[in-house]
Amino acid sequence: MISPLCPICGAPLTTEKPAWKCENRHSFDVARQGYVNLLPVTQKHSLHPGDSSVMVAARRDFLNAGYYAPIAEKLCDLLARYAPNAESILDAGCGEGYYLSHLDAKERWGIDISKDAVRYAAVREKNAKFLAATAVHLPFPDAAFDCVLSMFALTAETEFARVLRNSGIFVQVLAGETHLSALKSIIYPTLLEKEKTLHPQLEGFALLHEETLAFDFTLETQGMVQNLLYMTPHAWRISKDGAEALAQMSRLSDRAEVVFNVYGRQER
Numbered sequence: 164m165i166s167p168l169c170p171i172c173g174a175p176l177t178t179e180k181p182a183w184k185c186e187n188r189h190s191f192d193v194a195r196q197g198y199v200n201l202l203p204v205t206q207k208h209s210l211h212p213g214d215s216s217v218m219v220a221a222r223r224d225f226l227n228a229g230y231y232a233p234i235a236e237k238l239c240d241l242l243a244r245y246a247p248n249a250e251s252i253l254d255a256g257c258g259e260g261y262y263l264s265h266l267d268a269k270e271r272w273g274i275d276i277s278k279d280a281v282r283y284a285a286v287r288e289k290n291a292k293f294l295a296a297t298a299v300h301l302p303f304p305d306a307a308f309d310c311v312l313s314m315f316a317l318t319a320e321t322e323f324a325r326v327l328r329n330s331g332i333f334v335q336v337l338a339g340e341t342h343l344s345a346l347k348s349i350i351y352p353t354l355l356e357k358e359k360t361l362h363p364q365l366e367g368f369a370l371l372h373e374e375t376l377a378f379d380f381t382l383e384t385q386g387m388v389q390n391l392l393y394m395t396p397h398a399w400r401i402s403k404d405g406a407e408a409l410a411q412m413s414r415l416s417d418r419a420e421v422v423f424n425v426y427g428r429q430e431r
């Protein structure tokens with residue numbers, strides 16, 4: 164059993180209800196939905212960091228409709244190939260737990276800086292553990308996990324390397340250059356994308372496998388077009404004109420282009 168660490172003093176936490184506690188009497192309530200908030204005020208950069216409840220609900224509804232099922236399938240295939248015996252998986256920036264709910268392991272942990280995200284995740288998936296925490300200060304001991312995932316979320320390579328055991332794997336999933344180009348052409352008609360590093364070199368890791376998955380999908384309702392917008396980072400940056408144009412659309416065909424990078428944790 165992985166024992167999470169107190170985010171204030173670093174001592175192990177006992178994980179009983181109604182509150183997780185360390186030997187220095189720091190205490191963290193288990194919420195009604197089952198998640199635990201381990202995000203101390205000093206690690207928050209705002210009152211409600213991360214994705215808002217509107218964004219999380221949009222992502223849940225979009226993902227539940229199955230549009231990104233090919234991504235979940237590819238993830239399962241890669242784990243079966245590169246970490247067939249993984250007993251412990253951490254999804255860092257897990258959102259509302261869609262991908263973790265497709266995976267099988269003795270211990271599944273999801274962390275996200277958004278309390279709304281882990282609240283939804285805990286409701287979705289009762290057999291995994293969800294924490295509000297930041298990926299840049301993971302509340303776990305060294306070498307605790309067999310596998311770490313970052314699905315469209317940040318890569319905190321130093322922390323991921325620390326919590327992975329030797330030869331554990333890190334699966335990084337990124338939006339490719341042309342990911343959601345139809346959506347982007349509506350919301351930024353004139354903007355040129357900056358170039359992205361799609362297969363970054365990460366300290367302490369070797370890149371074992373890279374693969375790009377592309378597939379088309381069509382959204383048939385105005386609500387679903389809005390869900391797609393609100394689950395992406397474009398929602399933070401959309402212009403007034405772009406928002407108005409998109410609000411008129413009740414159908415959108417687009418193409419997902421998703422990069423999978425599988426890294427192996429090198430021996431310490």
Ligand SMILES: C[S@@+](CC[C@H](N)C(=O)[O-])C[C@H]1O[C@@H](n2cnc3c(N)ncnc32)[C@H](O)[C@@H]1O
Nearest residue numbers: 213214256257258275276277297298314315316
């Ligand atoms: C684009 S969403 C992806 C969510 C989920 N992995 C998915 O693909 O459905 C990025 C997520 O990263 C979270 N996030 C942002 N900064 C974070 C941090 N420092 N630590 C942990 N999560 C963070 C956001 O709250 C959001 O849920």
Ligand SMILES: [Zn+2]
Nearest residue numbers: 169172185189
């Ligand atoms: Zn403590």
